[in-house]
Amino acid sequence: xxxxxxxxxxxxxxxxxxxxxxxxxxxxxxxxxxxxxxxxxxxxxxxxxxxxxxxxxxxxxxxxxxxxxxxxxxxxxxxxxxxxxxxxxxxxxxxxxxxxxxxxxxxxxxxxxxxxxxxxxxxxxxxxxxxxxxxxxxxxxxxxxxxxxxxxxxxxxxxxxxxxxxxxxxxxxxxxxxxxxxxxxxxxxxxxxxxxxxxxxxxxxxxxxxxxxxxxxxxxxxxxxxxxxxxxxxxxxxxxxxxxxxxxxxxxxxxxxxxxxxxxxxxxxxxxxxxxxxxxxxxxxxxxxxxxxxxxxxxxxxxxxxxxxxxxxxxxxxxxxxxxxxxxxxxxxxxxxxxxxxxxxxxxxxxxxxxxxxxxxxxxxxxxxxxxxxxxxxxxxxxxxxxxxxxxxxxxxxxxxxxxxxxxxxxxxxxxxxxxxxxxxxxxxxxxxxxxxxxxxxxxxxxxxxxxxxxxxxxxxxxxxxxxxxxxxxxxxxxxxxxxxxxxxxxxxxxxxxxxxxxxxxxxxxxxxxxxxxxxxxxxxxxxxxxxxxxxxxxxxxxxxxxxxxxxxxxxxxxxxxxxxxxxxxxxxxxxxxxxxxxxxxxxxxxxxxxxxxxxxxxxxxxxxxxxxxxxxxxxxxxxxxxxxxxxxxxxxxxxxxxxxxxxxxxx
Amino acid sequence: xxxxxxxxxxxxxxxxxxxxxxxxxxxxxxxxxxxxxxxxxxxxxxxxxxxxxxxxxxxxxxxxxxxxxxxxxxxxxxxxxxxxxxx
Numbered sequence: 001x002x003x004x005x006x007x008x009x010x011x012x013x014x015x016x017x018x019x020x021x022x023x024x025x026x027x028x029x030x031x032x033x034x035x036x037x038x039x040x041x042x043x044x045x046x047x048x049x050x051x052x053x054x055x056x057x058x059x060x061x062x063x064x065x066x067x068x069x070x071x072x073x074x075x076x077x078x079x080x081x082x083x084x085x086x087x088x089x090x091x092x093x094x095x096x097x098x099x100x101x102x103x104x105x106x107x108x109x110x111x112x113x114x115x116x117x118x119x120x121x122x123x124x125x126x127x128x129x130x131x132x133x134x135x136x137x138x139x140x141x142x143x144x145x146x147x148x149x150x151x152x153x154x155x156x157x158x159x160x161x162x163x164x165x166x167x168x169x170x171x172x173x174x175x176x177x178x179x180x181x182x183x184x185x186x187x188x189x190x191x192x193x194x195x196x197x198x199x200x201x202x203x204x205x206x207x208x209x210x211x212x213x214x215x216x217x218x219x220x221x222x223x224x225x226x227x228x229x230x231x232x233x234x235x236x237x238x239x240x241x242x243x244x245x246x247x248x249x250x251x252x253x254x255x256x257x258x259x260x261x262x263x264x265x266x267x268x269x270x271x272x273x274x275x276x277x278x279x280x281x282x283x284x285x286x287x288x289x290x291x292x293x294x295x296x297x298x299x300x301x302x303x304x305x306x307x308x309x310x311x312x313x314x315x316x317x318x319x320x321x322x323x324x325x326x327x328x329x330x331x332x333x334x335x336x337x338x339x340x341x342x343x344x345x346x347x348x349x350x351x352x353x354x355x356x357x358x359x360x361x362x363x364x365x366x367x368x369x370x371x372x373x374x375x376x377x378x379x380x381x382x383x384x385x386x387x388x389x390x391x392x393x394x395x396x397x398x399x400x401x402x403x404x405x406x407x408x409x410x411x412x413x414x415x416x417x418x419x420x421x422x423x424x425x426x427x428x429x430x431x432x433x434x435x436x437x438x439x440x441x442x443x444x445x446x447x448x449x450x451x452x453x454x455x456x457x458x459x460x461x462x463x464x465x466x467x468x469x470x471x472x473x474x475x476x477x478x479x480x481x482x483x484x485x486x487x488x489x490x491x492x493x494x495x496x497x498x499x500x501x502x503x504x505x506x507x508x509x510x511x512x513x514x515x516x517x518x519x520x521x522x523x524x525x526x527x528x529x530x531x532x533x534x535x536x537x538x539x540x541x542x543x544x545x546x547x548x549x550x551x552x553x554x555x556x557x558x559x560x561x562x563x564x565x566x567x568x569x570x571x572x573x574x575x576x577x578x579x580x581x582x583x584x585x586x587x588x589x590x591x592x593x594x595x596x597x598x599x600x601x602x603x604x605x606x607x608x609x610x611x612x613x614x615x616x617x618x619x620x621x622x623x624x625x626x627x628x629x630x631x632x633x634x635x636x637x638x639x640x641x642x643x644x645x646x647x648x649x650x651x652x
Numbered sequence: 653x654x655x656x657x658x659x660x661x662x663x664x665x666x667x668x669x670x671x672x673x674x675x676x677x678x679x680x681x682x683x684x685x686x687x688x689x690x691x692x693x694x695x696x697x698x699x700x701x702x703x704x705x706x707x708x709x710x711x712x713x714x715x716x717x718x719x720x721x722x723x724x725x726x727x728x729x730x731x732x733x734x735x736x737x738x739x
Contacts, residue, residue: 009675013668020664027655049657181657188661192705196698203690416688420675420695424668 004151004414010423017427018166021185021434025170025178035466038175039446040107041287045177049184050293051300054284056183057439058305059190061432062140064312069405071316072332073227074254075215075239076651077246078316079309084267086305087644089275090298091637093285097276098633099622100517101286102294103613108286109279110451116516116614117524118605119455124531126451128505129279130444134477135498137440138484144433145485150336151410160485163430167437168478172471176287176446179438183284186431187304193428194311194409200416201318204328214321215239225323226371226401228254239317242651256548256575265581269588273510280443291622295633302640306647319408330415333407334370334400341368346392352381364396371401441477448473497554504542507584508534508591515595520608520615526599534591541586545571547579656716662709665702672699 006014032038045053070078106112110126145160170178205211219238222228238245238254245253246262275281275298285297322330345367352360360381365372376399384392413425449470458465488495512531515522546557546567556579557567573579611618624632676696679685686693 009671012671016664016667016671020660024655024660031654181655181660184657185661185664188665188705192665192698192702196694200690200692200694416690416694418679418685418689418695420672421689421698424672424698 003153004410004422004426006152006423006426007419009420010426013420013423014427014430017185017189017431021170021178021182021431022166024181024185025173028174028177028181031177032173032175032467035449035463035470036107037177038467039442039449039470040283041175041177041180043287044289045180045287045293047288047293047296047300049180050284050288050297052187052304053180053183054281054297055301055304056187056190056432056435057281057284058301059187059308059312059432060140060436060439061429062143062436064190064429064432065143065406065409067312068316068319068409071313072320072403072405072408073316075219075317075320076242076309076313077253077255078313079242079647079651080246080262080266082305082309082313083242083644083648084263085271086275087302087640088267089271090302090305091640092272093276093282094295094298094633095637096616097513097517098285098295098298099291099619100614100616101282102288102291103619107450108446109277109282110447112614113512113516113527114451114455116606116611117522117527120528121512121524121531122451122455124528125509126447128502130447130452132502132505133280133440133444133447134480135484135488135495135502137437137444137477137481138486139488139495139499140433140436140440141481142485142488144430146489147410147429156489160482163434164437164478164482167434167441168475171438171441171478172474175470175474176283176442179435179442180284180287182431182438183435186428186435189424189428189431191304191311193425194315196421197409197412197416197425198311198314198318201315201322201412204416205318205321205325211318211321212240214324215317218320218324222254225320226373226403227320239320242648244652250574250578255577256573257578257581261578261581261585265583265585269507269510269584270581272514273506273508273584273588277509277513278506279447280439283443283446292624292627292631295622296631296636299633299636299640306640306644315412316405316408319412330411331398332403332405333411334397334402335404336407337368337370337400342393342396345396346389349377349381349384349392349396352384354378354381357381368396368400373399373401437478437481441474441481444477445470445473448477493554500542500554503580503583504535504538504587507538507587511588511591512595515592515599516615518616519599520611520617521599521604522595523599523602523604524606525602526595526597529598530591530595533594534587537590538583538587541583545573545579545583547573547576550576656713658709658713658716662706662711662713665706666710667706669699669701669703669706672696673703675699 034042036042067078067081070081101109101112104112104115106115108126110122110129113125114122141160141164144163145156148154148159149156170182174181202208202211205214216236216239218225218227219234219236219240222232222234223230234252234254235245235248238252246257246259250256250258285294288294288297319330319332322328323332345364348363348367352363354360357378361372361374361377364377364381376395380392380395380399387395413422417425449466453469453473454461454466508531511534512527516527542556543559544557544567546552546555550556552558552561552567555576557571560567573582608618613619629635672695676693676699679693679695683691
């Protein structure tokens with residue numbers, strides 16, 4: 001039912017955007033002469049561009065949609081993913097790690113691992129990363145095609161192939177530079193496309209304070225708005241304070257997370273692991289034109305990152321506040337159902353016997369296949385005689401007691417945007433899906449060409465050969481992404497498992513990097529086995545722990561059911577998020593300890609001279625005292641951290 | 653890379669801004685049409701903002717393509733940060 005019809009003006013904006021990104025690709029074509037131009041932008045991009053691309057590569061469409069959903073589910077505390085979970089790590093990357101990535105002349109993160117350790121560590125990291133990027137891009141493209149199909153009625157296959165085709169066209173012409181440039185374009189599209197929606201939404205709920213008041217009522221009885229099971233109740237500030245509900249313990253906040261898991265699990269392990277080691281984002285900084293520009297890239301990115309909650313989380317809060325105001329006649333859309341389901345359910349409503357309410361309600365619930373609001377269904381059945389089919393359908397839609405949280409942002413766009421603005425917002429969303437694919441494909445082609453093809457398959461070829469390979473693998477990468485998109489469409493559950501496995505692989509990664517960069521004694525064997533141990537540690541933790549009301553199985557805890565025992569209390573987490581944060585913390589500690597111990601008992605294979613520029617203690621410090629204050633990473637980083645602390649205090 | 657990104661950003665938002673502003677004008681003040689956007693002619697106002705942003709970017713791109721003269725050291729550092737000279 002959530003169908004949006006676009007006007008000619010909306011299509012015009014969409015087409016203008018596509019024309020511009022393709023034109024950028026073609027304009028850049030003449031600068032693509034070597035493999036390095038194509039795959040690493042020849043290290044020539046100014047800071048503001050790499051900085052905005054850095055943040056844009058992170059702000060994928062799925063994140064945009066997902067963060068609005070979390071804003072509705074958890075309120076302002078979702079901002080921790082932007083503050084605790086990003087700013088310290090971005091500053092750390094800029095001040096301490098970028099000198100090694102950029103200064104080592106490595107062309108990728110796996111290549112840094114090869115220079116620092118050996119081929120084994122590189123192979124492990126690059127293969128895992130390459131597979132992961134393809135799946136990530138496939139998942140995102142599947143979501144895009146599904147969205148276009150449900151929302152605009154486009155054909156799924158056509159949408160998938162056309163969008164992929166546009167990405168292929170501009171990435172093949174302009175390489176990484178094209179991807180970076182379109183990411184910056186997308187950044188402005190997102191900001192300028194969604195800002196008016198947030199403005200109108202806030203105005204509609206009566207301003208910030210009025211929204212908070214509404215959310216306070218919601219917090220005391222979340223089950224009235226289908227947010228939690230009946231009987232759950234929180235303090236009034238559960239949706240409107242970032243820290244107080246968190247400090248009060250997992251039972252007092254809708255995330256079900258304790259502060260330690262939040263600060264250590266998310267703020268340290270997951271956040272540093274993502275921002276400091278994920279080649280997809282680090283690649284943007286490595287394309288900068290010089291060391292200063294590279295180090296300032298994450299800092300430029302940190303400013304919008306800190307402010308993004310207004311754009312991506314507040315819409316979710318607005319949506320819940322609107323839902324709690326009956327006169328606004330708004331609801332977060334229910335899970336998407338086939339039209340036939342509604343048609344069948346309308347017949348059930350018409351033939352239901354109002355004299356037997358329990359049976360009647362149950363019958364309607366069965367026809368829809370979702371949990372229904374009993375009172376609303378009863379009211380509908382009582383009036384069925386006077387209502388048209390369409391009105392009954394509308395009533396059923398409103399009676400589904402379940403949300404499709406991912407529909408939050410679009411339901412607001414649909415509510416407020418006239419044709420024109422609608423086109424802008426949808427183009428922004430489309431742009432971020434496409435640039436997500438472009439970002440993944442450009443990271444994939446670099447890792448494939450330099451870390452797999454050049455390292456293990458065809459060693460001493462001419463640069464033109466690798467240039468050709470980079471282009472060829474771009475086509476292959478896009479085709480494989482399309483394959484992954486179809487896979488995601490057909491095997492939704494298998495995709496969940498694949499993402500779970502990637503979670504295992506990524507969780508311990510930061511331990512390896514922090515030891516690599518700050519402890520010269522770390523050996524290749526230590527790093528390699530430690531990483532394996534960390535991955536095993538996360539798999540083990542998942543096998544023995546469980547969250548909320550989940551049954552043992554894919555969601556964890558299966559080891560105990562195999563042993564015919566119950567999951568012990570201390571491994572039973574209140575929410576999947578808490579389980580995930582603790583898993584990451586555990587994997588980090590295992591990887592750190594193993595790498596440390598194994599390094600101490602194995603021999604170093606690299607001399608101090610070889611490790612120059614790769615390890616902190618053996619690298620000359622960069623002196624930037626003479627530079628203006630705003631290009632000195634340590635100073636700017638400190639200012640950013642202080643600003644982040646202030647934000648946290650304001651929303652305490 | 654040789655292409656100054658401010659050009660495409662500026663041009664694109666100028667065009668989109670113009671389109672939105674125009675459609676805002678055409679919609680006029682028909683209250684029925686403006687109801688979803690709370691009585692605000694959002695296409696007109698937001699179109700003007702996009703237009704201003706686009707034009708600003710184009711001006712910056714034009715300035716960036718000219719050789720800079722008579723700058724103070726601080727200004728020079730600032731332009732170098734945004735657009736350093738080719739080494």
